[in-house]
Each structure stands twice: as C-alpha cells, then as structure tokens.
Amino acid sequence: MNTPPRTLLSKIWDSHVVNATPGHPDVLYIDLHLAHEITSAQAFAELAKRGLRVRRPDLTVATVDHSIPTHDRSLPIADAAAADQIALLARNCWEHGIPLHGADSPHQGIVHVIGPELGLTQPGMTIVCGDSHTSTHGAFGVLAFGIGTSEVGQVLATQTLLRHRPRCFAVRIEGRRQRGVTAKDVILALLGRIGLKGGIGHVFEYMGPAIDAMSMEERMTVCNMSIEGGARAGLVAPDDTTYEYLAGRPHVPSGAAFESSVSRWRGLPSDDGVEYDAEVTLDASTLEPMITYGTNPASAVPIAARVPDPEALGNPAAREELHRALRYMGLRPGEALLGHRVDVVFVGSCTNARISDLREAAEMIRGRRVHPSVRMLVVPGSQSVKRQAEIEHLDSVFRAAGAEWREPGCSMCVAINGERLAPGQYAVSTSNRNFEGRQGVGGRTFLASPATAAACAVAGEIADPRTMEAGR
Amino acid sequence: MPLLRDHVDTDQIFPARFLTTTERTGMGQHLFFDLRRGNGGPEAPFILDRPTMHGRRILVSGENFGTGSSREHAVWALMDFGFRAIIARSFADIFYSNALKNGLLPITLAQSAHDDLIAALEADASVAVTIDLAATAVTLPSGGFATFHVDPFTKRLLLDGVDEMDYLLTQREAIEEFERRHPAAIDTRAFPE
Numbered sequence: 001m002n003t004p005p006r007t008l009l010s011k012i013w014d015s016h017v018v019n020a021t022p023g024h025p026d027v028l029y030i031d032l033h034l035a036h037e038i039t040s041a042q043a044f045a046e047l048a049k050r051g052l053r054v055r056r057p058d059l060t061v062a063t064v065d066h067s068i069p070t071h072d073r074s075l076p077i078a079d080a081a082a083a084d085q086i087a088l089l090a091r092n093c094w095e096h097g098i099p100l101h102g103a104d105s106p107h108q109g110i111v112h113v114i115g116p117e118l119g120l121t122q123p124g125m126t127i128v129c130g131d132s133h134t135s136t137h138g139a140f141g142v143l144a145f146g147i148g149t150s151e152v153g154q155v156l157a158t159q160t161l162l163r164h165r166p167r168c169f170a171v172r173i174e175g176r177r178q179r180g181v182t183a184k185d186v187i188l189a190l191l192g193r194i195g196l197k198g199g200i201g202h203v204f205e206y207m208g209p210a211i212d213a214m215s216m217e218e219r220m221t222v223c224n225m226s227i228e229g230g231a232r233a234g235l236v237a238p239d240d241t242t243y244e245y246l247a248g249r250p251h252v253p254s255g256a257a258f259e260s261s262v263s264r265w266r267g268l269p270s271d272d273g274v275e276y277d278a279e280v281t282l283d284a285s286t287l288e289p290m291i292t293y294g295t296n297p298a299s300a301v302p303i304a305a306r307v308p309d310p311e312a313l314g315n316p317a318a319r320e321e322l323h324r325a326l327r328y329m330g331l332r333p334g335e336a337l338l339g340h341r342v343d344v345v346f347v348g349s350c351t352n353a354r355i356s357d358l359r360e361a362a363e364m365i366r367g368r369r370v371h372p373s374v375r376m377l378v379v380p381g382s383q384s385v386k387r388q389a390e391i392e393h394l395d396s397v398f399r400a401a402g403a404e405w406r407e408p409g410c411s412m413c414v415a416i417n418g419e420r421l422a423p424g425q426y427a428v429s430t431s432n433r434n435f436e437g438r439q440g441v442g443g444r445t446f447l448a449s450p451a452t453a454a455a456c457a458v459a460g461e462i463a464d465p466r467t468m469e470a471g472r
Numbered sequence: 473m474p475l476l477r478d479h480v481d482t483d484q485i486f487p488a489r490f491l492t493t494t495e496r497t498g499m500g501q502h503l504f505f506d507l508r509r510g511n512g513g514p515e516a517p518f519i520l521d522r523p524t525m526h527g528r529r530i531l532v533s534g535e536n537f538g539t540g541s542s543r544e545h546a547v548w549a550l551m552d553f554g555f556r557a558i559i560a561r562s563f564a565d566i567f568y569s570n571a572l573k574n575g576l577l578p579i580t581l582a583q584s585a586h587d588d589l590i591a592a593l594e595a596d597a598s599v600a601v602t603i604d605l606a607a608t609a610v611t612l613p614s615g616g617f618a619t620f621h622v623d624p625f626t627k628r629l630l631l632d633g634v635d636e637m638d639y640l641l642t643q644r645e646a647i648e649e650f651e652r653r654h655p656a657a658i659d660t661r662a663f664p665e
C-alpha cells in the first residue's frame with residue numbers, strides 16, 4: 001500500500017497527536033517547554049489555584065532574558081517589579097523542580113538562543129514557549145510556536161495543548177545571495193512581499209537553494225521572523241548542516257545514539273510530490289540589503305529606496321495607515337532613507353545576537369569608530385555567545401570603536417529592562433519589531449541586518465553596508 | 473466602540489514596559505496606555521476616554537487585530553477594562569486563541585456586514601450592537617443579523633463554562649499512554665556543566 005506523501009509539518013504533527021476526536025482540536029504533545037520570567041508567573045499561579053503540579057519538569061527549562069537588565073550583573077536590578085518577577089520565577093522553578101539558567105548561570109541567555117546552543121532543540125520535536133519568536137527553533141525541523149500564558153499553564157500541567165492542524169505554506173528561496181546580503185535581508189524581503197498577515201493559519205516551510213546554503217544561525221534568523229508574516233511557525237528540513245551543528249552539544253546524544261537519531265531525522269523532510277496549501281517564491285540573487293521605514297516589519301524596502309507615498313495607495317485604509325506610520329516615524333514621502341539621521345544602534349535580540357551576527361557587525365566596525373552622535377549597544381544573545389566573542393576579541397573591536405559591550409538578554413528589543421529609546425530617537429536595530437513604542441515610548445525603529453546596523457553606527461546615518469565595505 | 477484601523481498590535485494594546493507585573497488583574501489601567509496619553513497619534517482624547525464610550529463592551533477594529541507579541545496581558549487588559557468581544561476583519565493567530573481562552577470573543581463578520589457596521593459607527597460612534605453566542609449571531613445597528621463562526625468545540629466549552637485546562641486534565645490516561653510509546657529525547661535536568 002502506498003502512503004500518500006507528507007510534509008515535514010505533517011510528519012511532526014502525526015507523531016505528536018495524543019488524541020484526535022473528530023470535530024475537536026487535536027490534543028498535541030509538547031516535547032520541550034521553554035519558560036521565562038514575563039509570561040510564566042500567572043501560569044504558575046493558575047496551577048497553584050487548581051492544586052496542580054508541573055507534569056514534566058524534565059521537559060521544561062527556564063531562563064531570564066526579557067526583563068533582566070544587560071548592564072554589569074554585579075549591579076542590582078533597578079526596577080523593583082522586574083526584580084520581583086525574576087525572583088518569583090526562581091521560586092516557581094525551585095518549587096516544581098524545573099532547571100533554571102538564571103542570571104548567574106553560564107548558560108543564561110535569550111531563550112531562543114540557548115535552546116539550540118545547548119542542543120535542547122532537536123529535529124522532529126514540538127517546542128513551545130510563552131513568546132512569539134519561538135518560531136526560531138523551526139530552523140532545526142522542529143514545530144515550534146509561541147503560546148499565551150493560559151497555554152503555558154496547560155503545558156505545565158499536562159504537557160499538551162489543543163490545536164487544529166495548521167496549513168503548510170511553501171516558501172521557496174531560489175538563487176544565491178549576492179555579497180553583502182544577509183539572512184536578515186532575505187526574511188525582511190519576504191515580509192515586504194507577503195505582508196503581515198500572508199501567513200495567518202499557516203506554518204512556513206522554507207526551502208530552495210538559498211536556504212540549503214545557509215548556516216544554522218542564518219536559518220534561525222529567517223525562522224525567527226516567521227511570526228512577523230502571520231505564521232505561527234517556520235520550518236526548515238533538517239540536513240547535514242543541522243546534524244553538524246548538533247553534534248557534540250550538551251543535550252545531544254553521542255556515539256551510536258547520535259547516529260541512530262540522525263538516521264531517524266533523515267526521514268523527516270517533506271516527501272517528493274507533496275502538495276502545499278500555499279506557495280511563494282523569492283529569488284535571492286535579486287535581493288539587496290533591506291531596511292524598514294514604517295511601524296511594522298513588513299514595511300521593508302531595499303536600503304537605497306525612497307519612502308513610499310501614501311497618496312499612491314489605492315486602498316483608503318492602507319493610505320491612512322501609511323500616513324500615520326510616516327507621521328510617527330517623522331519621515332516624508334519620497335525622502336531617501338540613505339543618509340537619514342541615526343541616534344542609537346542596537347545589535348542584539350533572538351533574531352541577530354548569535355556569534356555569526358556579532359562577527360558580521362564586528363567586521364564592519366573593525367578599525368573604524370562609532371559616529372560621535374550615535375550610541376551603539378552590542379548585546380550578545382547568551383553567555384556562551386559572549387564567551388566565544390571574547391575569545392575572538394570581538395568585544396575589544398566593539399569597545400575600541402566606542403560601542404557598549406553588554407551582558408546577555410533581550411535588552412532594547414523589548415525595552416522593559418531599562419534599556420530603551422528616548423522619544424523621537426531613531427534606532428537602527430537588528431531585532432524583529434518596529435511597532436510604535438516597541439523600543440521605548442516615541443522611539444522610532446529601522447530594522448536591518450547586523451552588517452547594516454554596524455555601517456549605520458559608523459556613518460551616523462543610514463548607510464549601505466556594501467559601499468562602506470568597499471570604501472575601506 | 474470603534475477603533476477603525478488595521479494591525480492594532482499588542483504593543484499598542486498593552487505596552488511592553490508594564491509586562492513586569494506578575495498579576496493578571498488591574499491591567500485595564502494600562503490598556504492603550506501610550507495612545508491615551510496622546511503619544512501615538514493625533515487623537516486627543518483617545519476614543520477610549522470619550523465620555524460616550526464609557527461602559528462599552530464591544531470593540532470594533534480592522535485587519536490583523538492583536539498582531540505582534542504573544543502577551544496574554546493584551547487580552548487581560550481589554551477584559552479588565554470591560555470589553556467582552558472584539559469584532560475585527562481578521563485577527564492575529566496567537567491573540568485569537570488567547571482571547572478565547574479567557575472568554576473574550578473574537579468575532580469576524582462577512583465583509584459586507586463589517587462594512588455596514590463600520591458605516592454605522594462612523595455616522596454615530598455610540599450605536600449599539602448585540603452578540604448572541606449560542607446563535608453565533610450579531611445584531612447590527614441597522615437591525616440586520618450577521619452570523620459569525622466559532623469553532624464548535626470552543627463554543628461548547630464557552631457555553632458550558634468549562635475551560636481548556638479542565639478538558640486537557642480529562643486526557644490524563646491518553647497522555648500517559650502516549651508517553652509510554654514516545655520516549656523523551658531530552659532531560660532538561662541533566663545539566664550540562
């Protein structure tokens with residue numbers, strides 16, 4: 001009997017269905033639950049109220065990233081509410097036997113950076129976290145998605161969730177990236193193409209030569225921003241690049257056990273001839289460094305583009321929205337983005353704070369100075385990234401240029417840890433969201449790659465990383 | 473109450489800097505905080521603060537409502553302020569499921585019904601709309617009806633006052649059986665040193 005071809009998504013889904021009742025959502029098993037300080041407290045409180053225990057502390061791990069400041073760890077946390085929240089997480093973890101990579105742990109870091117680096121993220125798994133950028137882990141062929149706090153409670157208590165099977169959206173990236181075009185530019189270009197809600201109800205499966213050629217860290221950058229396109233999750237089929245990355249990581253089995261895992265993982269990629277519910281194709285060879293001009297991540301354009309004119313839009317709602325965004329950003333239609341003033345440059349976040357991102361930014365900065373009118377923050381994604389960067393003396397490169405070298409955390413990506421923009425300031429940020437007020441009340445964000453961000457830091461204005469490289 | 477724009481994101485609904493709370497009550501005071509202080513745009517006072525809008529329980533908005541972060545605080549803040557339903561052209565996935573889990577009804581109407589509703593609200597922002605969950609229907613200001621869709625399973629839970637956690641807890645045997653045939657790939661407690 002021939003079984004019909006299945007997608008990677010279907011294979012993972014099918015192997016995690018605990019109970020499928022017609023007309024009901026499936027009861028889906030969760031292999032790994034990542035917890036952090038800001039979306040867990042109310043869930044633990046809910047368990048306490050119902051007299052429930054955490055069902056599988058061995059499938060749960062916690063860290064602190066969102067509200068912990070990234071200044072020197074020996075300094076106290078100035079915000080009392082943040083300090084209480086962090087202390088409460090520690091107490092909840094201790095009570096339930098959940099391992100916590102706290103502020104003083106050598107493994108602390110942004111939750112989506114430490115999962116992969118510790119080898120907790122393995123192909124074929126289901127992973128959830130009370131954070132929408134859980135999609136990052138999809139780079140390993142993992143069904144990983146963000147959940148709300150009620151669901152955090154459900155997973156803590158039952159290790160399951162109720163879910164309807166999502167549809168699968170094939171995102172083909174053909175061709176080869178040109179020099180100076182990064183994974184961040186690829187995902188920003190995709191968002192510019194499909195918009196903020198193109199992926200609603202779907203999981204993206206990224207495929208094609210440009211994805212195959214990417215490193216794991218680049219694939220994570222792409223999957224990270226799936227949610228910005230409306231998709232709960234993004235997937236890349238595991239391949240040799242994946243297995244090479246995983247080999248030798250702390251939670252990954254070794255020796256014969258690793259070989260047997262790999263042979264199991266090799267069965268995961270989508271079968272030939274499988275049909276997708278939706279498809280889009282992008283040619284990587286035509287892409288340029290990208291930047292956003294508006295107040296959502298889909299407002300991405302090639303860096304040399306001009307600010308679009310709302311009056312050119314046919315749809316009145318879209319016109320009004322763009323007017324509003326440009327007012328907020330203080331930009332005029334038709335204005336060039338290149339050369340626009342920049343006050344702050346933030347290199348960090350679960351999108352772009354892994355070692356390759358820091359190398360990319362450091363390469364641009366090396367031997368140059370951060371412009372005197374710019375404050376540049378470099379925030380490694382984890383303690384492990386920080387250690388590696390220091391081994392490579394990247395910290396000295398940044399410091400010598402006049403940038404701040406900080407402790408790991410979400411920092412100015414979410415601006416709830418004291419690190420934020422002042423009203424009216426312009427930031428070029430390697431993070432993933434540029435919503436109004438996201439990086440501080442009244443703060444204005446341009447999203448871009450680490451190379452672009454670093455080039456802007458040097459120039460003191462929006463600059464093309466390709467010309468700066470050439471002008472060396 | 474009309475909030476007639478698209479992509480109302482969770483950073484607007486509940487600004488991130490209030491996320492350090494560990495409670496789930498009293499969040500209404502931070503609802504649309506930055507818009508209400510006039511930092512976000514030209515609206516002054518923001519519609520939420522207009523006296524005629526007091527006590528409103530239904531919020532009407534555009535496309536992709538609740539986009540952005542997974543924070544359930546956005547739902548808690550809307551409910552704490554008094555809202556019981558959101559009628560939008562479309563919703564972001566995570567917001568949609570967070571809303572249902574807390575009994576905040578996310579409703580999408582047929583395009584023409586939504587257009588009618590918006591036209592009525594634009595003429596008079598204080599017109600009344602009623603929602604009947606059992607019938608999954610909305611009575612429009614024009615007097616017409618429009619139906620909406622709620623997943624039948626979720627509707628059952630909402631009407632019975634059972635939440636998903638209660639339901640999942642009834643699955644215990646199936647979960648145990650699943651765990652026997654699906655050994656864990658990892659043990660987070662086996663600390664790497």
Ligand code: SF4
Pocket residue numbers: 065066110111112131133348349350351409410413414431432
């Ligand atoms: S770095 Fe930003 S997007 Fe990533 S988990 Fe932290 S707050 Fe969320």
